[in-house]
Amino acid sequence: MLKPQYLFIAIVVCLLITIAEAAEQSLAAATVVLYNKAAPDSVQLARFYAHQRGIAHDHLVGFTCSTEEEISREEYDTTIANPLREIFKTRHWWTLHETPDQEESVTASSIHFVAVIKGIPLKIRPTADYPGDVPRPGPMGNRNEASVDSELTVLAFMSHQISGPTPNPYFQNFRAIGDFENATMLLVCRLDAPAAATVRRMIVDAIAAEKSGLWGRAYVDGAHNTSGGMEVGDQWLSEITGQLHKVGIPVVYDETPALFPEGYPMTDCALYYGWYAATVAGPFTQPDFRFLPGAVAVHIHSFSANTLRDPNANWVGPLVAKGAAASLGNVYEPYLQLTSHLDIFNDRLLH
CATH class of the missing domain: 3.40.50 (Rossmann fold)
Incomplete structure (x- = not known):
């Protein structure tokens, strides 16, 4: 599902302010950390980030997926999206409702933030004849290549429509995500860089800037x-x-x-x-x-x-x-x- 293909290489929730301890705990409880079991740096960075941010161990989610930056839509579905949906269900992070046609619908989520760790693939190459997808008119309507991060934002939508843009309910909004009623769209950032040491430094520097400005x-x-x-x-x-x-x-x-x-x-x-x-x-x-x-x-x-x-x-x-x-x-x-x-x-x- 093609949205503005922005990729956040950020672990900064808000700079230039001091975050109170209670707020940090609230953000940590609403965050999951995704890493690649097949990439040793990914495992270590996930643990480091979770420790620095006070994120519980059961909010770390590991996948065995490709270590390449670009993957196919099938690889994304089978090794990342579908397993992650099952984890959201079994850990009761989603409130589910069965539709009249006996399909599942997500009505609320206790998780609002996703930190994607270096080692998780970066982008999904275009595909043709994806089941359930209907290309739309216009220059973007028939495009379905995407960043992994942007696809994860709409994980709860359970949609097979991967071509064209999707409206963002948070766009131009001043309300915090927690203030939205039954918010299901995830805010996704990525902790990634050419070197693992750079990612560690980004984490440390961002936390320091949050505290001291x-x-x-x-x-x-x-x-x-x-x-x-x-x-x-x-x-x-x-x-x-x-x-x-x-x-x-x-x-x-x-x-x-x-x-x-x-x-x-x-x-x-x-x-x-x-x-x-x-x-x-x-x-x-x-x-x-x-x-x-x-x-x-x-x-x-x-x-x-x-x-x-x-x-x-x-x-x-x-x-x-x-x-x-x-x-x-x-x-x-x-x-x-x-x-x-x-x-x-x-x-x-x-x-």
Whole structure:
């Protein structure tokens, strides 16, 4: 089921605030951690993350699945989705209702958050003639490739409709997921990076930033692109700049078509938003560049998270390898309108 193919490489529920112990316990109780038994690093990282976040052992769920980043729809169904649905049922994380045609329907869920650990496949390649799927008109209507993470968000829907977008009830909403009545859509993030040591560092840095705050500068790199509807990307970045100014965060905003150059002194970088290049470039290619601990960094591109295993390919992998604690990106082409709206993302990050 194709949705905006964003992939959260984040373990940050909320930066710039201190999370009370009671809130941490509530979040931990509503979280499951998914790992791959066939990948030793995945097992160790899952245990480390659960320990750091106070997540109960019975909320760790292991699969024996492919260690490749890209898998088939059949592999996703048989080794990840179907086994996970059975676990949600047997552990009574779902409230189930039988429909008149004797099919199961999920009416409520005690689990709201899913942490996907490095080692779980990243994306699902397109397929044809999937039983129950009806391709729809439009450029996205007949597309069914997806990130594993986005498919997990709709695990409770029990749907065979995998082509086309699915409405997100949380979009542009200020309510916490726990405030939604009978919320069943999951919020999924991924703890992944080119190296296992980087994932551990992301976990530690994010928790530290939650407790003490994230202090530093923001760098926003616009593209001044007005062709073919692309201006919306610059609108997001311009809005972000205004949001940051309002709360007193120092911002460097570049509106020229070129990216920040390699030699640009991007010091004390706590936030980075930019576009539009296919591969990491500019200051991030310098050997001595590092983000501040806990930093959030995002670059808009159709395939910014096409792989997370190469510290020099695309954007998400290189950004976290250079010290960012959180990023997001696309594993397949989402088109700009279905890309994560960074102005909304930044607004929620600040509040």
